[in-house]
Amino acid sequence: SQTIHQWPATLVQPVGSPxxxxxxxxxxxxxxxxxxxxxxxRGLQLLFYSVGxxxxxxxxxxNLSASRPQDRQFILSSKKLLLSDxxxxxxxxxxxxxxxxxxxRLTVV
Amino acid sequence: xxxxxxxxxxxxxxxxxxLELRCNYSYGATPYLFWYVQSPGxxxxxxxxxxxGDTLVQGIKGFEAEFKRSQSSFNLRKPSVHWSDAAEYFCAxxxxxxxxxxxxxRLTVKP
Numbered sequence: 001s002q003t004i005h006q007w008p009a010t011l012v013q014p015v016g017s018p019x020x021x022x023x024x025x026x027x028x029x030x031x032x033x034x035x036x037x038x039x040x041x042r043g044l045q046l047l048f049y050s051v052g053x054x055x056x057x058x059x060x061x062x063n064l065s066a067s068r069p070q071d072r073q074f075i076l077s078s079k080k081l082l083l084s085d086x087x088x089x090x091x092x093x094x095x096x097x098x099x100x101x102x103x104x105r106l107t108v109v
Numbered sequence: 110x111x112x113x114x115x116x117x118x119x120x121x122x123x124x125x126x127x128l129e130l131r132c133n134y135s136y137g138a139t140p141y142l143f144w145y146v147q148s149p150g151x152x153x154x155x156x157x158x159x160x161x162g163d164t165l166v167q168g169i170k171g172f173e174a175e176f177k178r179s180q181s182s183f184n185l186r187k188p189s190v191h192w193s194d195a196a197e198y199f200c201a202x203x204x205x206x207x208x209x210x211x212x213x214x215r216l217t218v219k220p
Binding site: 006032034036043044046049051057088090092094096097098099100101102103105 | 143204
């Protein structure tokens, strides 16, 4: 069966520090992969999606970047975090419907 | 531009009462349609999905949704709400590789 792993679960980082969140999927090949951000009390904002290795589509110009170095690995990064980067980050994979990881709560202080 | 609208930010219902959460979408073609539920601090769980065929779809936990093409809607319903249904509910649409979510509706269940 397919599973998705996202880590870490929580993260507190100072402003200006780098960020790396990792997501891996098991049990499927060539999935679509997504990064979403959920601000407190708000819906999900699509940040990036990928349809294959090295293929990244960015939805919103921002302080973040994404990479897909392997078929089932999706990484969200930042060189210098801003306070506004705080939020709940969710990784998902899909063929048709999306399946989500458990999320990473990022607090930038 | 593609969009998903959940007009109700917060709904409160009494336990045992019926529930309907609204969702409207704007897409150039009929997308795939989904409802997800999120408990606090957790990821999203798929409740049900519509790809094609019968426009009334059944999901987990006693939920159902009806696709109405003429209204571009995909409303979620449950005949009798349980206290454990209190959560955030998200409508989503998918088309090709794109998946968009509504802003969510927070459901509170009164005893």
